[in-house]
Amino acid sequence: AQSVTQLDSQVPVFEEAPVELRCNYSSSVSVYLFWYVQYPNQGLQLLLKYLSGSTLVESINGFEAEFNKSQTSFHLRKPSVHISDTAEYFCAVSDEGAQKLVFGQGTRLTINP
Amino acid sequence: DAGITQSPRYKITETGRQVTLMCHQTWSHSYMFWYRQDLGHGLRLIYYSAAADITDKGEVPDGYVVSRSKTENFPLTLESATRSQTSVYFCASSDKHARYGYTFGSGTRLTVV
Numbered sequence: 420a421q422s423v424t425q426l427d428s429q430v431p432v433f434e435e436a437p438v439e440l441r442c443n444y445s446s447s448v449s450v451y452l453f454w455y456v457q458y459p460n461q462g463l464q465l466l467l468k469y470l471s472g473s474t475l476v477e478s479i480n481g482f483e484a485e486f487n488k489s490q491t492s493f494h495l496r497k498p499s500v501h502i503s504d505t506a507e508y509f510c511a512v513s514d515e516g517a518q519k520l521v522f523g524q525g526t527r528l529t530i531n532p
Numbered sequence: 533d534a535g536i537t538q539s540p541r542y543k544i545t546e547t548g549r550q551v552t553l554m555c556h557q558t559w560s561h562s563y564m565f566w567y568r569q570d571l572g573h574g575l576r577l578i579y580y581s582a583a584a585d586i587t588d589k590g591e592v593p594d595g596y597v598v599s600r601s602k603t604e605n606f607p608l609t610l611e612s613a614t615r616s617q618t619s620v621y622f623c624a625s626s627d628k629h630a631r632y633g634y635t636f637g638s639g640t641r642l643t644v645v
Binding site: 451453455460461462463464465468470509513515516517518519520522523524525 | 628631
């Protein structure tokens with residue numbers, strides 16, 4: 420069965436510093452990969468997704484994630500974070516053609532001024 | 533408005549009482565899901581439904597009951613609430629393929645006293 424590991428439960432960074440949130444999944448032939456963001460007291464919102472094609476995907480608010488098949492990873496990065504990026508971030512994966520998403524445990528990103 | 537709506541937003545109930553959490557979606561999505569979110573456990577799938585009158589257990593179904601008589605509604609019932617069911621509950625919906633991701637509601641914060 421598919422599984423997802425988010426290696427860090429909490430990541431504190433200073434404002435305007437770069438950040439990387441790590442995500443690894445168990446191997447599969449073809450997968451769909453997602454990052455969701457959950458702001459305080461809200462539901463999860465889709466941040467970006469990889470389905471096929473270019474291995475680098477970007478969101479509208481400056482995040483990017485790179486699909487690395489050999490390392491079965493889909494790490495999320497941002498070159499310069501803002502206070503407003505404070506949230507919990509969830510990585511999710513689905514086998515191609517399957518319906519259910521499997522979610523990681525989440526990474527809480529805290530931005531310090 | 534189109535989207536997915538959960539009600540109530542907050543609920544306090546007593547141990548042993550029955551409580552129903554409501555979920556309504558206007559996307560005409562075939563799949564609907566119930567998750568609970570607890571510190572240290574991330575998101576855990578309780579039940580899901582592939583279509584009206586088709587439901588199936590997730591990871592943590594004990595103590596919960598679901599029904600889906602109409603495509604747009606997917607209520608979750610706690611038949612006899614326990615303190616361990618204190619949690620934040622999220623409903624989500626999806627088209628028939630996971631490639632489109634899930635759309636989440638804003639959540640119901642349930643406290644069992």
